[in-house]
Amino acid sequence: MRRTVSAGGLVLPALGQGGWNVGDDPARAADETAALRRGLALGMNLIDTAEMYGGGRSETRIGAALRGVPRANYLLVSKVLPQNAARPALFESCDDSLRRLQTDYLDLYLLHWRGDIPLEETVDGLEALVKAGKIRRWGVSNFDTPDMEELWRVPGGARCAANQVLYHLGSRGIEYDLLPWLRAHGVAAMAYCPLAQAGRLRGVHGDLLASQTLRDVADRYGVGVMPLLLAFVLRQPHVMAIPKASRPAHVEENAKALTLAVSDEDWAALDQDFWPPTAKMHLDIE
Ligand code: NAP
Numbered sequence: 621m622r623r624t625v626s627a628g629g630l631v632l633p634a635l636g637q638g639g640w641n642v643g644d645d646p647a648r649a650a651d652e653t654a655a656l657r658r659g660l661a662l663g664m665n666l667i668d669t670a671e672m673y674g675g676g677r678s679e680t681r682i683g684a685a686l687r688g689v690p691r692a693n694y695l696l697v698s699k700v701l702p703q704n705a706a707r708p709a710l711f712e713s714c715d716d717s718l719r720r721l722q723t724d725y726l727d728l729y730l731l732h733w734r735g736d737i738p739l740e741e742t743v744d745g746l747e748a749l750v751k752a753g754k755i756r757r758w759g760v761s762n763f764d765t766p767d768m769e770e771l772w773r774v775p776g777g778a779r780c781a782a783n784q785v786l787y788h789l790g791s792r793g794i795e796y797d798l799l800p801w802l803r804a805h806g807v808a809a810m811a812y813c814p815l816a817q818a819g820r821l822r823g824v825h826g827d828l829l830a831s832q833t834l835r836d837v838a839d840r841y842g843v844g845v846m847p848l849l850l851a852f853v854l855r856q857p858h859v860m861a862i863p864k865a866s867r868p869a870h871v872e873e874n875a876k877a878l879t880l881a882v883s884d885e886d887w888a889a890l891d892q893d894f895w896p897p898t899a900k901m902h903l904d905i906e
Pocket of ligand 1: 641762816818847864865867
């Protein structure tokens with residue numbers, strides 16, 4: 621299994637860790653810290669968060685959890701809200717994220733989704749943050765193919781390193797046009813909700829975890845369905861996944877995806893239940 625994805629000069633691990641809801645419950649702090657640190661030890665050394673998550677609580681918890689770990693041992697990704705995506709608010713948001721995360725740079729800073737601020741202003745501000753040394757690279761999130769095409773027409777827009785989008789076995793629309801576009805333009809895809817939120821998201825096929833095929837294939841490799849769902853995402857070139865797991869046992873199970881070698885026959889069996897797209901579909905966001 622591929623272990624890394626390149627993103628505009630950055631080398632990202634194929635498997636990172638999500639940060640949504642992290643920090644929401646003070647009683648879960650010890651478990652969340654242990655899970656994040658276990659993930660680092662297992663090579664899942666990219667952590668995704670956003671100023672939006674818990675109004676900064678996720679960044680604060682992650683910053684505290686990583687205190688004392690050498691900064692070079694992990695990558696941090698955070699996201700700016702669309703209404704803050706131009707100077708001066710962009711710089712203030714970035715500084716706030718750095719302070720909460722207890723660091724002096726982000727590896728990647730993403731526009732969380734498109735808002736009303738012209739892309740030109742956002743790109744200009746993000747490039748200025750790179751020059752100021754506050755972020756190494758920037759990217760976007762929830763951008764569909766037409767958004768990416770528009771971004772490419774903006775001065776400096778082609779320096780976008782990554783696009784973070786929803787992608788899991790039950791929601792494969794991006795395979796039709798967005799993933800090929802991103803690959804052709806050297807933009808890394810970061811798959812969010814790769815576990816379909818442990819089956820809570822429905823996608824177009826209904827209840828993912830009710831699939832007997834999914835369970836049978838996972839059984840054949842001696843794993844649960846979660847590592848199989850992650851292996852499905854990582855099977856695509858240039859795609860990495862950021863599953864969120866706030867329990868060390870879940871992190872350990874998810875890391876098994878990195879050593880799974882699923883046969884072509886088994887992938888074909890899953891295609892029968894969860895067919896790939898045959899036409900353009902709107903970008904899924906939940
Ligand atoms: P997800 O990663 O698909 O699923 C998370 C859920 O799966 C949690 O409830 C977690 O429970 C559970 N889980 C993890 N490993 C498990 C295992 N081995 N067995 C059973 N359950 C397991 O969904 P997500 O958190 O929504 O998405 C991942 C990350 O993507 C987020 O955390 C966030 O960083 C990012 N994201 C970005 C956007 C965007 O707009 N850019 C949108 C949504 C998410 P426990 O916590 O109890 O382990």
